[in-house]
Amino acid sequence: MPDTPAETLTAAANRIDDVLAGTNPGPWWGDDIDEVQSADGQLFRAISSSDGRPYQNSRYAALMNPQVGEQLSRWLKAEAQEAIVVGPALAVARLLLGETAE
Structure with a gap:
């Protein structure tokens, strides 16, 4: 599992990107x-x-659908660039990686 919040967000975005690669377009x-x-x-x-x-x-x-996934990935990547990562983005990323939201 990732060590920092930014790594968690990036890992979740990468997971979305990997799954999106084989989907039908939205x-x-x-x-x-x-x-x-x-x-x-x-x-x-x-x-x-x-x-x-x-x-x-x-x-x-x-x-x-994939259009939502693409935007979700972009959002998580953008949040990973912030100096302090807290709130909904981190909770969503953790859930996408199979962790608890907290």
Whole structure:
């Protein structure tokens, strides 16, 4: 695991970049059944939510499409350049790396 907050942010941004390299371009959208789609067609089917409404999961997955990932990576990299790294950026980075937010 990274030693400093800036290293944590950079590692999380790099993880996003690595995953983005193989994705279909955004935007994506979720339908009212269970599919996540892009301009290239169906990407995958979402698993039903706990209350049996699969479209909520497909909509959320679509919301976090590659366009969002690209901006999230840019944000984390920019925050890593700051002298003091605290707050939401560090919490998001830790979660992306499989750690707890705190």
